Amino acid sequence: MGNKELARSFDQLAKIMEFQGENHYKIRSYQRISGTLKKLGSPLAEMSMDEINAIEGVGKAIAGKIQELLNTGTMQTLERYKSEVPQGILEMLNVKGIGPKKIKAAWKELGVESATELLYACNENRLVELKGFGAKTQQEVRRQLEFFLRNRANFLHINVKEMADHLMEILQSTLPSIQMSWTGSFRRCDPVLDKLELLIAAEDDVLDEILALPDMSLIEKRAEHLSLAYQEIPLHIYLSTPQDFVLRLFASTGPRALAGRLKGAAYTNEEACFDELGIRYLSPEARALAVAGAQPPDRLVRREDILGVVHAHSLYSDGVDGLEEMAAYCKGAGYQYFVVTDHSQIAVYANGVSRKNVIRQWEEIDQLNNFAVDRFRILKGIECDILNDGNLDYDDELLAGFEVVIASIHTNIRMNERKATDRIIRAVESPHTNMLGHPTGRLLLGREGYPLDMAKIIDACAANRVAIELNASPYRLDLDWRWIAKAREKEVLISINPDAHAKEAINYVDFGVKIARKGWLDKEGCLNARDVDAFLTFCGK
Ligand SMILES: [Zn+2]
Ligand SMILES: [Zn+2]
CATH class of the missing domain: 3.20.20.140 (Metal-dependent hydrolases)
Known part of the structure; x- marks a missing residue:
């Protein structure tokens, strides 16, 4: 276990204890030791017990907890506190910009039990009614929450929409003559997504240009498929030839079963795919229910x-x-x-x-x-x-x-x-x-x-x-x-x-x-x- 992880354990312990209204001095000492450990020059795992004891702020109890973490990877006290608090509260305690006291107030007064509920309370303008919250705090909490929720394994369409639109503008100006489109669940307008998917009609070499953009980091590179993170959101990029582009777009938007029935020509647009299937054209978000041999209602709401x-x-x-x-x-x-x-x-x-x-x-x-x-x-x-x-x-x-x-x-x-x-x-x-x-x-x-x-x-x-x-x-x-x-x-x-x-x-x-x-x-x-x-x-x- 590295110093940063050790520091995080003490930080988390301090937050939960503060949420629980525990002894102020203990909380302060855990906060302080967390800060010290973060900045420590040498790895604690390689230090002797004497050296650890000599670190400022380390008393007998803290030394014992450090040792326990180094030996077992967990700290019993922390595990016990964690078990006493609902999962959603633990999650909220990880959100920057809102401390345990405010989370407690939102929990007690508004019944907020998770980060999404808290964001919802911000959007409904509920936080401003709580003691210690003003419109400015609410605004900041909302910003932090949106960021936090964006960065979890799943995210809401609304929390990535703006970022995705912005990224598309950047990509189009970086690669002006290349055909590209969002595809997959984002293109289908699914309310909850776990990644963004992009289809590009280009050769391998564009990937280097994309990787050079700010906030991009590479996760995995395979043939015709690049898995990246953009501002920590998973971004999958698929490559196709210009001839295959429409078919690939149609297939990756789904349903795949429909795409499987296509002969696979070089289509100029998706209307041509629907024509071949004998189904009335459906915009990407309206395709989930489409099956071969059945027509959708002829006048979907617009x-x-x-x-x-x-x-x-x-x-x-x-x-x-x-x-x-x-x-x-x-x-x-x-x-x-x-x-x-x-x-x-x-x-x-x-x-x-x-x-x-x-x-x-x-x-x-x-x-x-x-x-x-x-x-x-x-x-x-x-x-x-x-x-x-x-x-x-x-x-x-x-x-x-x-x-x-x-x-x-x-x-x-x-x-x-x-x-x-x-x-x-x-x-x-x-x-x-x-x-x-x-x-x-x-x-x-x-x-x-x-x-x-x-x-x-x-x-x-x-x-x-x-x-x-x-x-x-x-x-x-x-x-x-x-x-x-x-x-x-x-x-x-x-x-x-x-x-x-x-x-x-x-x-x-x-x-x-x-x-x-x-x-x-x-x-x-x-x-x-x-x-x-x-x-x-x-x-x-
Ligand atoms: Zn209402
Ligand atoms: Zn209502």
């Missing part, structure tokens, strides 16, 4: 079909932008209506809206709406909490006043399948519910959803004319696209909703549409592709 922004939070609850600003953003992006849905009263953690403020919001909406002039409308919506017993969070009279009610679970989320399914079905059966929000409550790479009998829930939605949300937040993407076909079979409508807590997050809809296309959602089956009148008719208003 971004430009979406007319209304449904599900967004304003300053009335935990959003960071005002109602008017959010509406203006929607209008500017070409939408025709905006359904503001703040949190209901029980959501104290998210500044849930009291009855009085609901009325105030309705008045503001009435003042802002001038449909005759601007052909744009704000609808009175709510993201109403589903209480533990499945009832909704306001009385019937108030609920009847909303134009759109999304019912979602945010509290008491540890449930078995039966309890979770029953609770949701009860909410779906409420005459006020128009839509089920983020059905499983999952956070990608952060929190598993509660176990659900989804088929039963879809049946209940069908029976009660309730739509299901495809929550387009790239951290949720819930309903999972794999359930869309089932929902459509039962004629349940899907609404592609940004769940925006800031106006820019309204653009989550774009990615949500791609995910919906994975599940072959047709325009007909998309609730917010309907105009405002049809949307309101569906909501019974």
Whole structure:
């Protein structure tokens, strides 16, 4: 075991102990020894016990721990502390820029149990409410978390998108005359990836040019295949001839079974591949369900079909932008209506809206709406909490006043399948519910959803004319696209909703549409592709 690893063990011990609120002096001594060991000139493994004892800050207890680490590779005290803390907390303690005290506050006050949940809390602007956190700290924590999450074995599409776009620009300017494309799961817009894959129509010698770019490091080089890390993200580069490029692109985007049926000519574009297969062309994200001999629906939903922004939070609850600003953003992006849905009263953690403020919001909406002039409308919506017993969070009279009610679970989320399914079905059966929000409550790479009998829930939605949300937040993407076909079979409508807590997050809809296309959602089956009148008719208003 090297000095750095030894230092890391003491650092980790100090962090966990601080999280646990242990003796301050002990913690300080472990922090100090960690710093000393990091800078030590000679390897501890080659030092005698006397020499180790002579290091500043090393007392009897620390000397014993160093010896234990050198002899066994582990430290019992550290292992014991580690076993007392949830895995997600240990993970968060490794994130730079947020110390154990702040992690503890987020854990205790907000129930945050993993780095992804913490990032989600930042995005929902929750951290600023905690003692010791300001907007600036929150910003910094978010930056560090994004970096941390990018660097884990799996990462979210949203956390690499910008970096990948930037890298593509660099590559294209470095190799201007060479054909190249992203391929694999990134090109398919999979929500979670473990690497980036790039196809290049070129010879071996371009690889040296790529390797010379900043932040690139080589992992393995094989014939026609280079495995690299770019800013520590695995990057696989495949080489092809210019003639084979389209076929290779088609095959590596998948499904491979389809590619296997192609004769393998020099295709000029992927449309030609689809032509040969006799299947209507599908954009890369919509190919997962494609099989030979079957046609996709002829009109998959597109971004430009979406007319209304449904599900967004304003300053009335935990959003960071005002109602008017959010509406203006929607209008500017070409939408025709905006359904503001703040949190209901029980959501104290998210500044849930009291009855009085609901009325105030309705008045503001009435003042802002001038449909005759601007052909744009704000609808009175709510993201109403589903209480533990499945009832909704306001009385019937108030609920009847909303134009759109999304019912979602945010509290008491540890449930078995039966309890979770029953609770949701009860909410779906409420005459006020128009839509089920983020059905499983999952956070990608952060929190598993509660176990659900989804088929039963879809049946209940069908029976009660309730739509299901495809929550387009790239951290949720819930309903999972794999359930869309089932929902459509039962004629349940899907609404592609940004769940925006800031106006820019309204653009989550774009990615949500791609995910919906994975599940072959047709325009007909998309609730917010309907105009405002049809949307309101569906909501019974
Ligand atoms: Zn929600
Ligand atoms: Zn929400």
